[in-house]
Amino acid sequence: MTSTRYRGRFAPSPTGPLHFGSLVTALASYLEAKSQGGQWLIRIEDLDPLREPPEATGQILNSLEAHGLFPDEPVRFQSRRHAAYQAAIERLLRQGDGYRCSCSRKELQAHDGWHPQPCRAGQSDIGQRPYAVRFALGDDACEWWDLLLGPQRQQVVAELDDPVLLRKEGFYAYQLAVVVDDIDQGITDVVRGSDLLDMTAQQQQIYSALGARPPSWLHIPVILNEQGQKLSKQTHAPALDDDRPVDNLYRALQALGQQPPSSLTMASADHLLAWAAEHWQRQAIHLTAR
Template sequence: MRDYRGRFAPTPSGPLHFGSLIAALASYLDARHRQGHWLLRIEDIDPPRCPPGAADTILRQLEAFGLFWDGPVHWQHDRDDAYQAALARLEALGLAYPCSCSRKQWRDHPVYPGWCRAGPREPDKPLAWRLRSDLGPTPITWEDRLFGPQRFEPASLGDVVLKRKDGLWAYQLAVVVDDGEQGITDVVRGFDLLDNTPWQRQLQHALALPTPRYLHLPLILGKNGQKLSKQNLAPALPEQEDAVRPLLHRALIALDQSPPSALATESARTQLEWAVTHWSPQRLQPTAERHAPDTAQR
């Protein structure tokens, strides 16, 4: 068994909310229970979505909840050379290609139909780079730690973008390169990213990188039935200790860890000490979505 190395990797498009806390807390507890490392990566490869100061707010919020990470923060904006080297390798292997097509052109298809695989249809237009889904291992299979056996046919997913037409790196390539370089052994994240995993496993195979274990968590819904997210204006996590304590307790409840009721008034440090000792992913219920505890939505 490799030494456990987990991570939390938020996009600094705004402050963390209760849904973010669930992902951060579960990944933290999974790492600390295994006496492993818990790393923090700021996924800021899309500057237009990342307002000034948002990353600093995230760091303060994590510290307020006692979620302290190991080592320096890993910033994706510093990683252009590594991503470019990975893309060049994929191109050399015949697995990545430039594409001139717009979403409007293929909107009548369920996934991008691969029109530019033999060369850009309109080479004078701005070009994105895509991963060929028709090459490599098939089907893509793995065992999710909560949702069990997973099987995807790459052709049903389409050729995902690796580098955008505006020159910005896409999530799929960046996350795989960074997980590989940081030696991540276990990924704990939301269920909404489960269907991204096949592309990532394709890329890991092509780039000869290790494949982490995956634990996808149920998504947290607000009272309106929508996923708690920055786009849906989910309330930001507090940084004041008197507000942190009950919210951290509610997060442990949302993770099916059944914390004692008396723990709700204890400090974040005391709650986390209990939670690290008693952490059990086996208690998690394998549902794709669930409502947040009422107090988490206020």
């Protein structure tokens, strides 16, 4: 699918309920799309069942609904897209852009990240050993324009930085699935946390290898707790109180530097979102998280 109209998305991993940091990212991606008359999608990145409580997906979708954040198309679940990811892997292997790798983490560490076997040349002896599939990066000083951060440049090193596409356990990796689905859904613009910034150069090469143009990027600061840690399940970020959607959205707008009027605290969530879309100013986002 291709599109010239703005199409954005929010793509959480269901490792726990939605927290405030996730709401800020969801709201930023929603407002960026709606302020441009575009479409906004939700994709659940449920690729790692070992880290995903069975109730988490429902909690996330219920929270988004409670806050008035409804997608313009049915929610996509990556757990139902295995055939598409496998087809992409087979294509990359045929093209020479992917390779099977049986090197263990310990072996790679012992060789400073270089492969002790000729994996990239397709000559390693896989045998009965479990193997991952990796993307074969090319040496590159990747440059692009971030819509908030401005000009960006990342150096990637072939072999040392090769990302995993299929894990040894048989799970499809984020780096593959996110690109395959962004291409398939015609995503033109990606708004996400700056903690994912370092993955951009690798992903741009995967887009190119799959014959697609990368989206535009907008990386927003992550929200930190009082200890200076990113809000996450690992740092015990509390779940959103879905009974207080207006308060949560108002605070999220403040975190995004949007300066909503205090009168909005008495409005409905729909009214608040309508105001926010009309007055959205991406350049007002603070470059340091609060």
